[in-house]
Amino acid sequence: MDYAAGSPLDKRVLKEMIPYFAEQFGNPSSPHSFGQMAKNAIEVSRSRIADSINAKDSDDLVFTSGGTESNNLAIRGITTRHKEKGNHIITSAIEHMSVINTCKSLMRQGFEVTFLPVDNHGFVKIEELENSITKKTILITIMYANGEIGTIQPAEEIGKVAQENEIFFHVDAIASAGKIQIDVSENFIDLLSISSNDIYGPKGVGALYINKEARIQPIIYGGGQEKGLRSGSENVPSIVGMGKAMEIAKAELKEEGARLTKFRDKLIDGVTSTIKRTYLNGHPKKRLPNNANIGFDYIEGESLILSLDAIGVQVSSGSACTSKTLEPSHVLRAIGLPHEKAHGSLLFTLGRFSKENDIEIVLSKLPNIVKRLRSMSPLTPKEIPEGVK
Amino acid sequence: MYSKKVMDHFMNPRNVGELKDADGVGTVGNPVCGDLMTMYIKVKDDKLTDIKFKTFGCGAAIATSSMVTEMAKGKTLEEAKKITRQDVADSLDGLPPPKMHCSNLAADALNAAIKDYLSKKKK
Numbered sequence: 001m002d003y004a005a006g007s008p009l010d011k012r013v014l015k016e017m018i019p020y021f022a023e024q025f026g027n028p029s030s031p032h033s034f035g036q037m038a039k040n041a042i043e044v045s046r047s048r049i050a051d052s053i054n055a056k057d058s059d060d061l062v063f064t065s066g067g068t069e070s071n072n073l074a075i076r077g078i079t080t081r082h083k084e085k086g087n088h089i090i091t092s093a094i095e096h097m098s099v100i101n102t103c104k105s106l107m108r109q110g111f112e113v114t115f116l117p118v119d120n121h122g123f124v125k126i127e128e129l130e131n132s133i134t135k136k137t138i139l140i141t142i143m144y145a146n147g148e149i150g151t152i153q154p155a156e157e158i159g160k161v162a163q164e165n166e167i168f169f170h171v172d173a174i175a176s177a178g179k180i181q182i183d184v185s186e187n188f189i190d191l192l193s194i195s196s197n198d199i200y201g202p203k204g205v206g207a208l209y210i211n212k213e214a215r216i217q218p219i220i221y222g223g224g225q226e227k228g229l230r231s232g233s234e235n236v237p238s239i240v241g242m243g244k245a246m247e248i249a250k251a252e253l254k255e256e257g258a259r260l261t262k263f264r265d266k267l268i269d270g271v272t273s274t275i276k277r278t279y280l281n282g283h284p285k286k287r288l289p290n291n292a293n294i295g296f297d298y299i300e301g302e303s304l305i306l307s308l309d310a311i312g313v314q315v316s317s318g319s320a321c322t323s324k325t326l327e328p329s330h331v332l333r334a335i336g337l338p339h340e341k342a343h344g345s346l347l348f349t350l351g352r353f354s355k356e357n358d359i360e361i362v363l364s365k366l367p368n369i370v371k372r373l374r375s376m377s378p379l380t381p382k383e384i385p386e387g388v389k
Numbered sequence: 390m391y392s393k394k395v396m397d398h399f400m401n402p403r404n405v406g407e408l409k410d411a412d413g414v415g416t417v418g419n420p421v422c423g424d425l426m427t428m429y430i431k432v433k434d435d436k437l438t439d440i441k442f443k444t445f446g447c448g449a450a451i452a453t454s455s456m457v458t459e460m461a462k463g464k465t466l467e468e469a470k471k472i473t474r475q476d477v478a479d480s481l482d483g484l485p486p487p488k489m490h491c492s493n494l495a496a497d498a499l500n501a502a503i504k505d506y507l508s509k510k511k512k
Contacts, residue, residue, distance in 0.1 A: 376402065
């Protein structure tokens with residue numbers, strides 16, 4: 001149950017990719033027939049992706065090496081291109097590190113960045129967003145949904161604020177693409193990042209939607225591929241795979257969303273009702289259908305991960321012990337959890353190959369795992385009080 | 390990530406619990422950092438006759454706690470005081486580098502318990 005770290009390649013995607021590794025190896029820049037076949041394949045993929053995010057023109061999509069590059073290209077590309085208009089960026093405290101660290105690097109180059117706080121559920125407050133706008137604000141970059149706590153932001157309201165104030169709006173949709181319906185046209189989105197490996201596509205490919213009005217400066221220069229916005233020979237098999245992956249995700253979105261929501265709620269309700277001092281992180285309803293982030297008092301996340309791994313269930317945690325920086329998750333800290341509670345969180349992410357039985361295994365085994373770890377913890381009181389938080 | 394020995398001591402920790410009539414108690418770490426351990430010792434004729442621990446923390450924190458109790462039980466206080474963090478890690482066939490600092494607190498907790506015993510004895 002750790003689809004957030006990466007999803008397996010769907011076999012239907014693989015089948016579509018295979019010819020482009022050896023048989024159809026043409027370079028899309030070549031005018032001969034091999035080149036043109038590769039070019040056509042890329043354009044089919046571009047249209048499939050445009051269609052799945054309701055982009056009016058598939059020319060508005062640029063392929064990149066993945067979600068991190070898409071976020072870098074969007075934020076750096078739009079702000080450096082339009083820096084004469086202003087140097088202020090608004091983002092939130094719970095963005096992905098590829099957004100936060102790009103913003104921080106721009107701060108060292110003279111940009112000012114507002115990191116909006118979020119409420120206990122992880123929502124950006126529209127009023128605070130409006131209050132933080134200055135004459136120098138050129139970009140609002142806020143994610144569609146958070147991959148860690150699942151919270152879905154009010155993208156349409158944020159988009160309206162951006163539009164009314166003539167500010168570019170970038171959305172990191174990496175955690176949400178293929179899971180919930182994304183609509184760049186309805187939500188006034190100028191730039192939108194998506195990645196392939198989160199939607200059962202191949203790793204190492206992503207895309208950035210760039211509305212025609214929002215011109216950007218490239219960050220990678222070379223032979224001028226992707227309309228000069230992303231030079232370098234196209235990764236044809238992966239681009240083909242991403243297009244197929246998006247097409248499948250769109251076709252199955254409704255049914256799959258309903259199926260996973262049912263599992264998600266069964267997991268959340270089951271754990272929080274049978275184990276004392278556990279609580280849901282994020283909003284109960286406005287959350288990604290595949291995301292359950294649950295906190296456990298008195299114990300630490302990595303010891304829970306190892307215990308679940310021993311029974312064949314893989315999960316993730318916001319604990320410092322599982323991060324490279326040895327700091328607990330910035331997202332959990334931003335929604336107001338103290339360090340010790342952030343250490344005790346577990347992130348279950350469900351996916352295409354999750355079954356109801358997986359949930360039942362967790363629900364039957366987790367109480368004893370928690371009991372064992374709590375019996376070892378000096379923080380566990382003699383009598384565990386009722387209730388949460 | 391972890392050696393088989395670490396996983397064994399994590400899944401089947403030795404000497405977990407409290408000693409109600411402990412002669413010395415030592416607590417190190419901090420829940421804010423993600424690791425907190427308490428060691429309880431019983432001492433007779435300058436020898437550690439019993440040790441128990443309680444730990445909040447990751448796999449390494451629990452495994453090092455368990456390992457240090459096994460290493461120290463039956464030893465004299467002088468011998469037990471000489472057990473270092475490195476000795477504990479070596480006995481577990483090593484720890485991942487980031488865990489050497491943050492979660493390898495068991496030798497410190499044992500030392501804190503011995504110190505507590507010695508200070509009580511003075512009085």
